[in-house]
Amino acid sequence: xxxxxxxxxxxxxxxxxxxxxxxxxxxxxxxxxxxxxxxxxxxxxxxxxxxxxxxxxxxxxxxxxxxxxxxxxxxxxxxxxxxxxxxxxxxxxxxxxxxxxxxxxxxxxxxxxxxxxxxxxxxxxxxxxxxxxxxxxxxxxxxxxxxxxxxxxxxxxxxxxxxxxxxxxxxxxxxxxxxxxxxxxxxxxxxxxxxxxxxxxxxxxxxxxxxxxxxxxxxxxxxxxxxxxxxxxxxxxxxxxxxxxxxxxxxxxxxxxxxxxxxxxxxxxxxxxxxxxxxxxxxxxxxxxxxxxxxxxxxxxxxxxxxxxxxxxxxxxxxxxxxxxxxxxxxxxxxxxxxxxxxxxxxxxxxxxxxxxxxxxxxxxxxxxxxxxxxxxxxxxxxxxxxxxxxxxxxxxxxxxxxxxxxxxxxxxxxxxxxxxxxxxx
Amino acid sequence: xxxxxxxxxxxxxxxxxxxxxxxxxxxxxxxxxxxxxxxxxxxxxxxxxxxxxxxxxxxxxxxxxxxxxxxxxxxxxxxxxxxxxxxxxxxxxxxxxxxxxxxxxxxxxxxxxxxxxxxxxxxxxxxxxxxxxxxxxxxxxxxxxxxxxxxxxxxxxxxxxxxxxxxxxxxxxxxxxxxxxxxxxxxxxxxxxxxxxxxxxxxxxxxxxxxxxxxxxxxxxxxxxxxxxxxxxxxxxxxxxxxxxxxxxxxxxxxxxxxxxxxxxxxxxxxxxxxxxxxxxxxxxxxxxxxxxxxxxxxxxxxxxxx
Numbered sequence: 019x020x021x022x023x024x025x026x027x028x029x030x031x032x033x034x035x036x037x038x039x040x041x042x043x044x045x046x047x048x049x050x051x052x053x054x055x056x057x058x059x060x061x062x063x064x065x066x067x068x069x070x071x072x073x074x075x076x077x078x079x080x081x082x083x084x085x086x087x088x089x090x091x092x093x094x095x096x097x098x099x100x101x102x103x104x105x106x107x108x109x110x111x112x113x114x115x116x117x118x119x120x121x122x123x124x125x126x127x128x129x130x131x132x133x134x135x136x137x138x139x140x141x142x143x144x145x146x147x148x149x150x151x152x153x154x155x156x157x158x159x160x161x162x163x164x165x166x167x168x169x170x171x172x173x174x175x176x177x178x179x180x181x182x183x184x185x186x187x188x189x190x191x192x193x194x195x196x197x198x199x200x201x202x203x204x205x206x207x208x209x210x211x212x213x214x215x216x217x218x219x220x221x222x223x224x225x226x227x228x229x230x231x232x233x234x235x236x237x238x239x240x241x242x243x244x245x246x247x248x249x250x251x252x253x254x255x256x257x258x259x260x261x262x263x264x265x266x267x268x269x270x271x272x273x274x275x276x277x278x279x280x281x282x283x284x285x286x287x288x289x290x291x292x293x294x295x296x297x298x299x300x301x302x303x304x305x306x307x308x309x310x311x312x313x314x315x316x317x318x319x320x321x322x323x324x325x326x327x328x329x330x331x332x333x334x335x336x337x338x339x340x341x342x343x344x345x346x347x348x349x350x351x352x353x354x355x356x357x358x359x360x361x362x363x364x365x366x367x368x369x370x371x372x373x374x375x376x377x378x379x380x381x382x383x384x385x386x387x388x389x390x391x392x393x394x395x396x397x398x399x400x401x402x403x404x405x406x407x408x409x410x411x412x413x414x415x416x417x418x419x420x421x422x423x424x425x426x427x428x429x430x431x432x433x434x435x436x437x438x439x440x441x442x443x444x
Numbered sequence: 445x446x447x448x449x450x451x452x453x454x455x456x457x458x459x460x461x462x463x464x465x466x467x468x469x470x471x472x473x474x475x476x477x478x479x480x481x482x483x484x485x486x487x488x489x490x491x492x493x494x495x496x497x498x499x500x501x502x503x504x505x506x507x508x509x510x511x512x513x514x515x516x517x518x519x520x521x522x523x524x525x526x527x528x529x530x531x532x533x534x535x536x537x538x539x540x541x542x543x544x545x546x547x548x549x550x551x552x553x554x555x556x557x558x559x560x561x562x563x564x565x566x567x568x569x570x571x572x573x574x575x576x577x578x579x580x581x582x583x584x585x586x587x588x589x590x591x592x593x594x595x596x597x598x599x600x601x602x603x604x605x606x607x608x609x610x611x612x613x614x615x616x617x618x619x620x621x622x623x624x625x626x627x628x629x630x631x632x633x634x635x636x637x638x639x640x641x642x643x644x645x646x647x648x649x650x651x652x653x654x655x656x657x658x659x660x661x662x663x664x665x666x667x668x669x670x671x672x673x674x675x676x677x678x679x680x681x682x683x684x685x686x687x688x689x690x691x692x693x694x695x696x697x698x699x700x701x702x703x704x705x706x707x708x709x710x711x712x713x714x715x716x717x718x719x720x721x722x723x724x725x726x727x728x729x730x731x732x733x734x735x736x737x738x739x740x741x742x743x744x745x746x747x748x749x750x751x
Binding site: 211212213215216217218219220222289330333334335336337338 | 456533534535553554555556557558560561575576577578579613616639640641642644645
């Protein structure tokens with residue numbers, strides 16, 4: 019089936035192209051980009067007044083399958099992704115069991131092939147069983163299709179193991195993604211350590227838990243001359259450490275989540291358990307530093323850390339609630355509202371951090387609009403606002419901190435591999 | 445002035461006027477406690493459920509007495525041997541009890557914000573009887589009542605709170621309450637038991653009781669918990685005692701009419717020697733008596749009138 023996207027403002031951060039053009043899609047690929055491609059006999063998407071962007075890529079998604087299918091599945095997570103404009107999502111391996119064996123990587127692929135609406139790429143663990151003791155069989159995991167390695171949820175505390183992991187991935191040329199958090203400092207913390215943890219009587223997670231971990235990882239990165247991706251930066255000094263490392267020429271990349279560049283620890287005063295995540299919401303100066311990091315390129319990408327939890331799990335007291343919120347379906351709106359409308363990034367720059375930049379970290383030829391490329395495209399209305407409603411989420415879970423918010427940037431169509439994966443109701 | 449709230453969750457969000465109104469209301473209930481028959485029909489037909497998910501003797505008994513003296517039906521529930529042990533959640537437990545048609549929950553819970561969860565989800569009044577290290581509003585109100593009774597005022601007084609500030613809901617509620625009524629509050633303890641940025645709550649921080657107690661009108665000693673989060677305690681109880689317990693010498697540094705308070709239960713001989721706990725400056729038992737009157741006032745204000 020041929021598909022023509024007509025009259026949209028094509029924005030491709032990889033090439034810098036920004037003009038009104040038509041796109042012809044054939045056999046799942048972009049066949050032609052030109053003015054006035056006739057639509058007769060083809061399926062037509064009228065994209066006039068809309069932006070046509072490369073499909074978004076999320077390097078940090080929790081799909082919970084296998085093990086916690088009550089929270090999310092590969093199928094429901096892929097639906098949420100499509101609604102959010104994501105055509106590629108990378109599944110974090112902290113499932114039950116963790117993805118530490120080629121057969122499990124294959125399970126994720128097979129399940130995705132069976133039911134996912136967008137491309138699902140498995141990330142495998144750094145250590146066997148995420149135990150932080152022995153390296154997982156990274157070479158075989160790569161052969162089975164793993165696109166990166168992470169013990170996300172836990173930092174690799176053993177410095178020697180981290181050193182060896184950094185060395186070993188050099189021969190595989192895949193990103194090592196580090197959840198930087200020294201849990202000996204986190205202790206029983208549930209929110210940012212600061213004024214509000216003091217007034218609320220909740221145990222704090224100091225910023226230093228993140229910073230100490232980043233610092234050690236960067237020292238080991240310098241030692242091994244490997245490459246490292248720092249997940250979900252949340253602190254001002256964390257940004258500064260990465261900035262300095264880049265200046266020194268280390269091969270480090272980093273990400274920030276929409277909730278960390280939007281919200282502060284003040285939100286916890288509501289005791290809404292959807293303000294509880296790790297790393298925790300930080301302070302205003304940190305939010306400002308994250309914006310600056312995005313602006314100057316210290317922070318390469320925006321990733322959601324989409325972390326579904328059931329209503330039952332979250333509808334408890336603050337201390338008992340699990341960490342994490344969903345993010346796929348609100349990411350674009352928050353990027354436009356918090357970064358583009360406030361002047362931190364141009365729309366083109368912001369889209370780069372959702373498309374070609376994560377593609378580069380993965381080393382994959384996606385996230386761009388060019389003839390011959392895979393037809394992964396997101397068509398959205400940057401002006402149109404919509405209200406975030408819990409019942410509208412396509413994710414299996416509704417643990418969002420943004421329910422009730424008015425967000426700009428309505429995704430109208432998501433085209434993944436040449437097929438319409440999502441179409442908004444008019 | 446009137447009091448229009450559905451719940452009492454903390455002191456932080458009360459206005460000074462509301463605090464004074466509660467304290468003034470408590471005065472008339474305090475008189476009832478001196479009568480031969482200590483009972484009024486104010487809450488006849490109302491049912492109050494005391495949900496205690498943390499051990500408590502004094503606060504629970506105080507609430508039960510307050511409820512009974514107002515003629516309310518009082519039910520108490522502690523988490524030991526209850527359906528909570530079978531995995532029922534707090535909210536579900538409360539909803540089930542509410543289905544039996546009750547009017548008010550008094551909640552003690554280990555997690556900050558637990559009463560806020562019930563208050564948000566349920567249509568009945570919720571009184572916070574202590575939520576983790578967050579707030580213990582009725583305790584602060586009875587402390588304010590007792591200070592006011594003794595000193596005639598709160599404004600302009602200097603108060604020192606000494607002990608484990610980090611883990612103390614009593615400290616937090618008193619910092620808000622004393623501050624709102626115009627007192628100067630000092631907190632004192634080892635640096636490991638003083639939470640970050642507490643100065644922003646309007647207090648001065650001291651690591652030395654000798655400096656903290658200088659010229660104060662009110663001394664509030666806090667219980668030092670023998671079993672707390674690892675790494676945050678002073679190295680030993682004996683060391684703590686040597687540095688922070690209220691000795692006669694330290695007490696002499698305070699104003700000569702200084703009051704000694706403690707939210708209880710006292711570790712006699714640790715933060716407070718028996719001689720001072722039982723001495724003439726101690727108003728610890730007055731606090732306990734007034735607690736019943738203050739809780740009666742709060743129950744009356746939340747339940748006794750048509751909102």
